[in-house]
Amino acid sequence: MHMIVPSAFLRRILMVNALSCAGLGVLLFGLGGLLEPLLGIPAWLSQPLGLSLVCFAGMVGLVEVQERVPPALVWAIIAVNAVWAVDCVVALAAGWITPTPLGVAFVLAQAVWVAVAAEVLALGLTRTPAQPA
16 A cells, blocks of 8 residues: 655645634534524534534544555545535535525635635645655
């Protein structure tokens, strides 16, 4: 199995990914009910999503602090980010949620942020050389 020693760049991107997921997760989980009238996103949806983001952030943070990690684990983080971005757009396009205009902007901003994070993580990973275990 090949491992990588994450570069400083890759570590920073993982940390930013973890912190942004944690921040959004705490916001959605803790304030989902208060945000519902503003965003039009039901608390029954935003609160569990917030909790899942906090858990994901913890996992990303754990990867970030490891001395060596399997590249597949970082690819998995990239994939989760990409799926989140696509799901945000699909949820709006398919009418799964009917947010307010502010809610649409909120969902689309997440999609763009997470898509950029996935791309930058992929860039950082592909520029990090693999090493034998």
